[in-house]
Amino acid sequence: xxxxxxxxxxxxxxxxxxxxxxxxxxxxxxxxxxxxxxxxxxxxxxxxxxxxxxxxxxxxxxxxxxxxxxxxxxxxxxxxxxxxxxxxxxxxxxxxxxxxxxxxxxxxxxxxxxxxxxxxxxxxxxxxxxxxxxxxxxxxxxxxxxxxxxxxxxxxxxxxxxxxxxxxxxxxxxxxxxxxxxxxxxxxxxxxxxxxxxxxxxxxxxxxxxxxxxxxxxxxxxxxxxxxxxxxxxxxxxxxxxxxxxxxxxxxxxxxxxxxxxxxxxxxxxxxxxxxxxxxxxxxxxxxxxxxxxxxxxxxxxxxxxxxxxxxxxxxxxxxxxxxxxxxxxxxxxxxxxxxxxxxxxxxxxxxxxxxxxxxxxxxxxxxxxxx
Numbered sequence: 123x124x125x126x127x128x129x130x131x132x133x134x135x136x137x138x139x140x141x142x143x144x145x146x147x148x149x150x151x152x153x154x155x156x157x158x159x160x161x162x163x164x165x166x167x168x169x170x171x172x173x174x175x176x177x178x179x180x181x182x183x184x185x186x187x188x189x190x191x192x193x194x195x196x197x198x199x200x201x202x203x204x205x206x207x208x209x210x211x212x213x214x215x216x217x218x219x220x221x222x223x224x225x226x227x228x229x230x231x232x233x234x235x236x237x238x239x240x241x242x243x244x245x246x247x248x249x250x251x252x253x254x255x256x257x258x259x260x261x262x263x264x265x266x267x268x269x270x271x272x273x274x275x276x277x278x279x280x281x282x283x284x285x286x287x288x289x290x291x292x293x294x295x296x297x298x299x300x301x302x303x304x305x306x307x308x309x310x311x312x313x314x315x316x317x318x319x320x321x322x323x324x325x326x327x328x329x330x331x332x333x334x335x336x337x338x339x340x341x342x343x344x345x346x347x348x349x350x351x352x353x354x355x356x357x358x359x360x361x362x363x364x365x366x367x368x369x370x371x372x373x374x375x376x377x378x379x380x381x382x383x384x385x386x387x388x389x390x391x392x393x394x395x396x397x398x399x400x401x402x403x404x405x406x407x408x409x410x411x412x413x414x415x416x417x418x419x420x421x422x423x424x425x426x427x428x429x430x431x432x433x434x435x436x437x438x439x440x441x442x443x444x445x446x447x448x449x450x451x452x453x454x455x456x457x458x459x460x461x462x463x464x465x466x467x468x469x470x471x472x473x474x475x476x477x478x479x480x481x482x483x484x485x486x487x488x489x490x491x492x493x494x
Contacts, residue, residue: 123490125483126179126235130224138479139176146479148175182237183486184225185276185478187217187327189239191267194247196485198493199225199237207239213267216364217327238486245275245282248317253413256325270329272321274303274424276478278311281421283481284474288459289419297418300410302403302437303476304427306334306376310403312410320413322406328363331406332399334376337367339402369395378426378433400436407441417444417469423476429456438471445469 124147129136139148184199190210197203204225211218229237246254254270255263262268281301291297299313308331312320322330322339332338340363348354370376373384373395384392411417420441422434431454438446445468452462463471 123487124178124180125486126176126182126228126232127185127479127482127486128182128224128228129185129478129482130220135224136479137176139179140479140483144480144483147178150175179232179235181486181490182228182232182235183240183482184221184228184237185242185482186221186225186239187242187273188214188271189241189243190271191269193239193241194244196238196240196244196489198489199229199239203239213271214326236490238489240276240482240485242273242275243271245279246270246272246311246318246321249320253320268325270321270324272309272311272318273323273327274307274309274311274321275318276481277301277303277423277476278309278313278318278321280477280481281311281423281474282313282316283484284459284477285419285421285472288461288472288474289470298411298414298416299419299421300407300414300417301421301423302407302427303424304331304403304422304430304433305424305476307336308333308403308424308426310406310410312413314414320410322410332372332402333368334378335365335368335370337363337371369399372398378430382430382432396433396436400433403433403437404440407437408444411444417446419470419472420444420446421472421474423474425476428473428475431456434462434471434473446471 123142125140127138127140129138135152137150137152138146141147186207188210190213192206207222211222225237249270249272256268256270258268278301282299285297285299286295289297296315301311301313303309307327309321309323310331311318324330328336330338345359348359349356368376369378369381373381373392375381375384381392381395385396407420420438422428426433434448434453435450438448447464447467448462448471449464452460459472459474461470461472463469
């Protein structure tokens, strides 16, 4: 089944057509600076300029940020599902509309194709209640669905599938994997038996690690205290925590490549930003290892995780107590999925290309085959 994968990000809409053998037949990125795209603009883009690459799809897979408590796996989109997805916007008001905008636009342009929603939160539906429950009043948790949801599930699910293949593990093996998805948004996931058991992101994608422009975890009392300061209201605070914090606030840039260059040149702020970033990263890896009761595989994925040998080196430098040790020459090679473990290391350290498109295509085919 040829699948058109639709991945809506904060500023781009990525369209990838995959063959039945998961070869890329066509790919386009459309600029969507406000996170949404009008139907007319998309229809024009899918017209004469794009149909040569993207023609022939038999199904469409949409990346949807939030499935709430209802959607714990991919689901075929119909009117009832579409309505439910819009109802979940209140859980992710900054992110959900982007995926829904693309869903509506693609649906208008290609109405004859079956469409499947693939959720970034669904992989974490297996996180046990001891890890997903906030110590808040039960009436709040039940009324508003307040819990740790977790995100980047499509990327972490791909790591769970690829790890045994890379290591040549026997079928049925259940390695304890800590998966680090590091990009503009970042999260860590504890995986065993192909299932998520814990993750650093929480009720929203703002929780957890230091990110490009997001603060990551904060003392909630600090947030309340800031709301009492002159000139800061809820809207300004939300904007700053989401778009004006993280690496940008610490080092003056949200681009990890620039920060590494500036640090190399002696920029004190850039060096400090990297130190804060890797401190939180190492702490998260250790926490996820504790959730698993040990560690067999440490995996790096996402734009930074895949491409920055410096961040991998810095992140693993103090993790010898977990059995992590990497070969620096292997670490500096930048080609595809690979094992960068040092000889004799107890823990395998992997670099895995993030292929959310392949994971989504897999989920689309499984969903439609199950129906048929």
